[in-house]
Amino acid sequence: REAGGALELDPALVTETVFMTEQPTPVVGRFSAEFLELPGALLSLVLKKQLKFFPVSQSARLKAAFVGVRDGLPEGQALVREGYQRVLAARGNDAVFFFRRDLSSRLEDKLPLLARVTYQKGLGTMAQKGSRVIELTTALCGLVRQDRPADEKAAFEIARLCYADLVTEVVKEFPELQGVMGGVYARRNGLEERVALGLEQFYLPVGPKSPVPVTIEGALVSLAGKLDGLAGHFALGQAPTGSADPLGLRRQALGVIRIVLEHQLPIDLGAALTRALALQPVPCEQAAVSRELQEFVWARVQALFEEKGFCADEIRSVRQGGLVNLKRMFLRLAAIHAVRQNPDFEPLAEIFKRAANILRQARYSLDSAPAPERGLLREDAEVALFDALVSLEAQVHDRLVAESYETGLRTLVGIKPHLDRFFETVMVMADHEELRQQRLRLLARIVRLFNSVADLAEIQSRRA
Secondary structure, three states, X not given: OOOOOEEOOOHHHHHHHHXXXXXXXXXXXXXXXXXXXXXXXXXXXXXXXXXXXXXXXXOOEEEEEEEEEXXXXXXXXXXXXXXXXXXXXXXXXXXXHHXXXXXXXXXXXXXXXXXXXXXXXOXXXXXXXXXXXXXXHHHXXXXXXXXXXXXXXXXXXXXXXXXXHHHOHHHHHOHHHOOHHHHHHHHHOOOOHHHHHHHXXXXXXXXXXXXXXXXXXXXXXXXXXXXXXXXXXXXOOOOOEOOEOOOOHHHHHHHHHHHHHHOOOOOOHHHHHHHHHHOOOOOOOHHHHHHHHHHHHHHHHHHHHHHOOOOHXXXXXXXXXXXXOHHHHHHHHHHHHXXXXXXXXXXXXXXXXXXXXXXXXXXXXXXXXXXXXXXXXXXXXXXXXXXXXXXXXXHHHHHHHOOOHXXXXXXXXXXXXXXXXXXXXXXXXXXXXXXXXXXXXXXXXXXXXXXXXXXXXXXXXXXX
């Protein structure tokens, strides 16, 4: 109230202040209005990080006031206030100097300086990393062009400038503002808002609860940067081990997954990771490293969905082709989770495992299996199963094309009585070669149809 606004009660700063003081006493101070020309994020960081002061805002704008917290009795407040304000003046003047110096040249003029900054030993300079991000961004724009078209000119500009703010004076002093200052300088340089926002949000998401970039252009460039980071460190053999992850690769992988999912990007992540790996300047066994990298990303997918309440066996059941289209993988997973409540579902999964085991033991290829011929089937149960399958296939196909996986799976559950009767009365591995082949073809056709949604062999029974 005394400061005439509202405190920005940053939870981390509140906690730190509580543990720094035995007898906390607030002190209201003020500073020169000249400092309000600084970007809000920069001024707020000076106050909170360097000085442990709480900023004061009004109508979402910072005021020329702050609240510091001293440790001790509320005596001599005027002297404490004067000391606080003197220190803030010095820090604020430094920030103004850095900011004005950065504004003396355009953001793109700083790009040549990136050639002097090493990104990582073995992975070249930040300028070289920037070139890889541009190439990956161009490729990603091509992949989404049909379904999620982006402003490719804006995406290219974001990719070209995304690391330029790293060599600015403000970011050298406050690394936490990387990206944010890129957006600030882009607006000061008169670049369009789509580009400025993409630069500002380039490093998002920075945590599991952090938002992803808002625009499709910003999302694609952010994705390219993360793909390059993952590919480069895996090429160097720097994959995380155990709980240690000093390079934040798990966070980057989670960021990749969230961007693709939340923007519903039709991107084959396995292929994108392989492409990013091919651009790295360090030699490696690309096929082996690509497999390792995809397994690493899939482990993050599994962890993400387990946190959301999906069971591990449900997630494993949609592993095949999961990275090819994460959106469809999620829809398939949600379908399994919902339909699992049907009392016939888990018994059907057990029957499915039996069919899959028979095919595996017979070394029967699902991919090359020809269609069964109805006229060569003998038993009533197998003919009925064939007819039911033909009837269901068209319905299921239409639902899967419409990405209505839950409806498609519920339709498939309807085949259970026919499968029950088939296994009760029919010997699949008959002595007669042609008859045996027809029955194997029939099972292969059923397994293929189920696999278009999920591999039910992964589903574990919950029955005691």
